[in-house]
Amino acid sequence: MSLKQFPSRKVFDESFVTDHGTIPNERLVGKVYDCELAWEVLENRRTQVQEKTFTILTDGLNDVANNEASRIAINAGLSIDAKTNLPMAIKRYGRTKYLEFRAYVLFLVAFTVVTFIKYDYSNGSMLLQSAQKSIFSIHFDAFDKTKTFEEIVDVDDFWNFFSAGLMNLLFACKYDPKTMVVSDASDAKSGILYVHGQDPLIQPVRIRQLHVDKQSPITCQNNKFMSSELDGCWPAYKAQFESKAPRSGWPAGSMLQYQTGSQLKTFPFGGYNATMIYPGGGYVIDIPLLTKPEEVTSMIEYLKRIYWVDQGTRAVFIDIVSFNSVFSFYLSTRIFFEFMPYGDVRPSYSFRVFKAAYVSGQRVEVILYYMEYGFFALAMMHLLLELNTLRKVGIEIHYSNYYHFFNIVIYAFYFAWLATKVNLEQTPGMLSLNEVFTSLDNLDVNDFEYVGFLYNQAQCLLAFISLFGWLKLLEFPKYISRSTELIIHILWKCGQQCIPWFFILLIIILAYAQAFYLAFGPEVDGFESFNQALSTLVTWTFNVISYRNVISFDQFLASVLFISFQVTYAIILINMFVVTLMQSYYEMKNKKYEDYISSEIRKHARIVLLRWLQILLMFIPSFKFSSDSENDDELIAAKEIAEENAEQEKMNQIVEWSWQEFENVIHQVSMIADSVKDLKAKTNNVLKREYQTDGLLNGKTGDYRRMSVYSLQDRDGRSPDPGPTMGNSIDREYIEERSPR
Template sequence: MQRCKRWLWGTTLTENTSNNRELFVRTTLRELLVYVVFLVDICLLTYGMTSSSTYYYTKAMTDLFVNTAGEGGVRFQSISTMADFWTYAQGPLLDGLYWTKWYNNQSLDSKDQSFIYYENMLLGVPRMRQIKIKNNSCKVHNDFQDEISGCFDVYNNNKEDDFSFGLINGTAWTYHTEKEIKGSSHWGLLTTYSGAGYYQDLNRTKEESAVALTELLDNLWLDRGTRAVFIDFSTYNANINMFCVIRLLVEFPATGGAIPSYQIRTVKLIRYITTWDYFILGCEMVFCVFILYYIVEEILELRIHKLSYFKSIWNILDIVVIMLAIVAIIFNIFRTVKVDNLLGKLLEQPGIYADFEFLAFWQTQYNNMNAVNLFFAWIKVFKYISFNKTMTQLSSTLGRCAKDILGFAIMFFIVFFAYAQLGYLLFGTEVESFSTFGKCIFTQFRIILGDFDYDAIDRANRVLGPIYFITYVFFVFFVLLNMFLAIINDTYSEVKEELSSQKDELQFTDIIKQSYMKTFMKLKLKKEKISDVQKALHSGSGEIEFNDFRDTLKEMGHADHEITAAFSQFDRDGNQILDEDEQERMKIELRQKRVCLII
């Protein structure tokens, strides 16, 4: 049992390899080979869930619902007022959602089901939802109270309007909590919005949906209190087995105007249909076996080293990879069950809103998690190749200059954040890339890489703009960045010089050479033994007795048991004598063995 455990889970941390360089290299090599198989499996899993069709599906939906303009020239990205929103909703939106005719005006004959671009089935009905802010949610200055009758604050979750308004009856005029409509919060361009609000589900036909939109427009559904309008719908393409979950958002800030944004998630929610899908299923099973294998390995290492186990960054990385993998496995099972339930409900009631937003969001997070896990899995390869002197240069360089880099980083970010605050205060009111402090930080990183808009800075402040730009480039790019590179280069030179002067330890190539030499020596000895037996056969004439055969080979240094085994193999009648036929068979087999060894 102990031997089996060592063979399966023997690692450099479970074996005593501190004083045995050859055992260390051999154990590391075995770990590397097992890990390469695991890495290939996780790559197949990750890339097996993606397809180039995903991009083109997203592009097709973006072109149709975001970039297509209506008769009035309004497209989604050009919405700047509430009037523009209604023009878009009654024009490009309805035209894109409901396809009832071919390009030659012949009927699609799809009953009341819409197939967008003739290929993408609209699932259920679209939903339009708005979030409002209460009147007098902010305070008007005394000097303007006579002229300004109402005050609607910027969006805040605690100031949401939850009173019925307008026609009062119907979901569009009655407030619904996030729990009631099973909504979820959304991170917009201005702020994060809740999943509550007033909603109107459209219909399965274009005519009925147009009537519903006209009713909303005529009864002033959007007003001064409106802060955001969401349009949600989902499509399914059976050709590529992909779902496209679309959310169009128009934010109405307290400043007036409208800010459009959109989110299109193309995901694969139904997993197992084609032969390739079932191959990926097999890879998933292998992946589960590997995770179980590595869990046992880490437990064994933890039992041996206890708390000192966490001193190594590689051990922590092992745990991170395993934990992410376990979460991915659990979500995979949850997603499969959830999709089956949701599709079953949708097939029973095709006229309801198909809420795939929740699944699409978590599927996207699942894909992101797999991407991060695959990244860590590739980085972990360095753990197994670190026994090579050349491969340790990077880790040694970074480890040795860590303190110098830390001291430099403090100095760098003091200057960097000082310039970020200066840029925000100087240009924040006019230049979009400096409109928030966070954007300032990323803008300054882009300036270091040569990506900047100098004209916008110059227009914002004709005096301080050029001064800000010139001094920032001089101090950060020419001085600080080159100091950082100098620290790295100097440390690398020291590490490389030390490694070149060190005595060469046993390397991976040495193990291969040793194995090759051992195999070569075995083949050489075997070849010599065959030659000796052939000489013994040629030394006799006619029949060869066992005693003569044994005496000849013993003089050449062969053992009794080897001689007896070789003789009895061809002495079929057991009379201790090799006749001419038996000798001939022995010669033929010896020649064949010799040829095989030469090849």
């Protein structure tokens, strides 16, 4: 006999009414359950339990934007299709971020260590300071007083320094003629070989001059009414005015030929406090190594006597290059004198400390050299991976993460570093450092000032790579701590809102720099040019203000400009800046910013961390903390672990509760199955009893009878107990039962 579900109404015909007299109630008298339906309910309930548990663990994932979900899936290595599962993508994304974080930290630490070892300038700084003191401490007689290098103001001071100070610099040490090392013995000789203590020179000392030709008065832009009274003028340096005719020089009676920068292997130069950038050509006098002091003295006296420096001289350069064998540093010293058209002489200088590419006999230097290019190769590999990701997800999705813009900056600086590095290693000066020479005669003179400049440029590019590399590390702390994530997000938002403030500040500084420059001009230090005025205003903005010189020049004008600047900047702009910061902070705080992806990764990271901590604690026999103040860090760490354990216990309780409910459902279904069996047996008994009774009364046996649910009632009108139910009503139908033969 098969059990069927009963229809609810309008299924009884008139014959049934005639036989039984009444129509049964619309409600079921007995409830029969389908086991297959019960197992379907069980499966649905199990799915609901899992979904409820996952919803508790991944609260808020429904708020993830489609672009963000796509980016996560692609970065996790998943293709976006109908089977793509966001929780699975988050899990794999977290694993990918963990591996990326570990690899990036390893790269950053290795890059920092290699850079610090290769460019360790603690000793180079001392060498530089020693060279500066050896020049700035030189004193020479000028009329009735003694001057130093920085006090040179005219041509007479230049010649006095040239004849006295330069001699003291070049002949400070004597050397042994047999071993060519520094010696104080009685037979030691004095010559150009060592400077700055005991550092040997690696090339001759070069003196180079730039000269201009005499021009007509109109060319010099004199007053047209005075042009007829003048026979010519000596203009400021320009390429079209440069003199290229042979000039008298040294040795006596010889003529110096003009040479271009390519012929001299010299590059343009604009030193500290220089008014312009000067080319690398000019008239050159090289003083060979081992030259005696009396020969140099004779040369200086002869050049002074023939007016080698005259009204047309615009610049004189003195190049000295030495090597410190203790720390393997090279030092390029360039002493520079700029001769102004109005008669002033402005001294300047440039010191460059650098190393050779590497010394073939030193393994550490060779390893560090190739590791730099290895870091560049790693950066280019990361660039290829990022281009692949960019191809998959597109620009908009990929760069929705602002930290990817740091990658663009790092790639740009790395390409600039590579170009600078290749240019540095191909310069004649750097190539000459790898050459071995056995004689001090006929040495080539190279522009090591330019070598040092490129070396410092490569260092600066590495500095910016390191800066943005460490800033990019701020992308990962948000996966560890929510407080750190909130702070970083607030900093980003504050920076965005402060951009208009900095723009307004720039306009105000430019306006007041121009006003101060026009008002005080060259009479006040710090405002000789617009660039210096701008620098002074920036210094006033972020440093202590010194306005004594301004007030002493014009008290009324200085008061007006200075007070208005202080009111605009110190009172208005600073307060606006503080208000902007506070407003952006409170906006972020009230919005209750939450990055659901970071939150999920943090949860998984805590679970993994707790598992490892539990494994480690299993091997510790006794684990307790001291209450001493010196163990505060351990107490804080224990507190954090306890909080994490409590959170993990809460999650475990949720999961345990869900599975207990699942087990209850299974138990209920088993009870339902038992009830179905009991109901089946009772139904069979009732049908048999009814059939036998009706058969005896009507005298009919062996035929089929259609019985309604009404016939399932007992004689006293009560229905049999249907047993436990699942709360689902089953529709009534006919039960067709064949009469027993």
